[in-house]
Amino acid sequence: MPYLTAQEVDSVFVRVYVQPRASRNAICGIHDGSLKVAITTPPVDGKANQAVIKFLAKTVATPKRDVALYSGKTSRRKVFLITGRTLEEIRGYIEPILKS
Numbered sequence: 001m002p003y004l005t006a007q008e009v010d011s012v013f014v015r016v017y018v019q020p021r022a023s024r025n026a027i028c029g030i031h032d033g034s035l036k037v038a039i040t041t042p043p044v045d046g047k048a049n050q051a052v053i054k055f056l057a058k059t060v061a062t063p064k065r066d067v068a069l070y071s072g073k074t075s076r077r078k079v080f081l082i083t084g085r086t087l088e089e090i091r092g093y094i095e096p097i098l099k100s
Contacts, residue, residue, distance in 0.1 A: 002033040004094075006087040013070065014056065014080045014090070020048045025055050027097045034077060035094065049073065053080070060085055060093045 005013040015034040022038030029036050041051035049069050057064040062084055072078030082090060 003030065003035040004087055004090060007081065010086055011081060011083045012085060012087050012090050014082060016052065016056075016078045016080060018043075018048060018052055018076050018078060020076075025051070027059065027094065029098060046073070049078070052078070056080060056082065059097070060090050 003015045005015075007013055017031040017034040017036045019028065019036060019038040020041060020043045022040055024038065025040055026038045027035060028038050037052055037055065039048055039051045039055060041048045053064055053067045053069065057067045060067075060082060062082060066082060066084045068081050068083075070079040070081045
């Protein structure tokens with residue numbers, strides 16, 4: 001998948017396109033090669049970034065401390081680094097959501 005890139009054995013980059021101020025937190029599909037994530041939080045003082053971290057951690061069943069913003073602090077296009085999970089594990093959590 002274009003939005004997932006394996007970094008090391010248990011580290012994966014996830015390219016995300018963030019839609020802030022949405023009506024609910026959800027994975028909305030693929031947008032321009034990135035995983036489109038809708039977040040209810042407005043993009044003020046990094047709160048939307050923290051909301052995406054919390055949402056991704058819950059989605060892939062990993063602690064928040066294992067999800068970090070790698071690039072795109074003030075952009076809608078961001079890259080998050082998830083450690084402690086393999087590419088296949090993360091794909092296993094996200095693909096069923098995309099297919100539904």
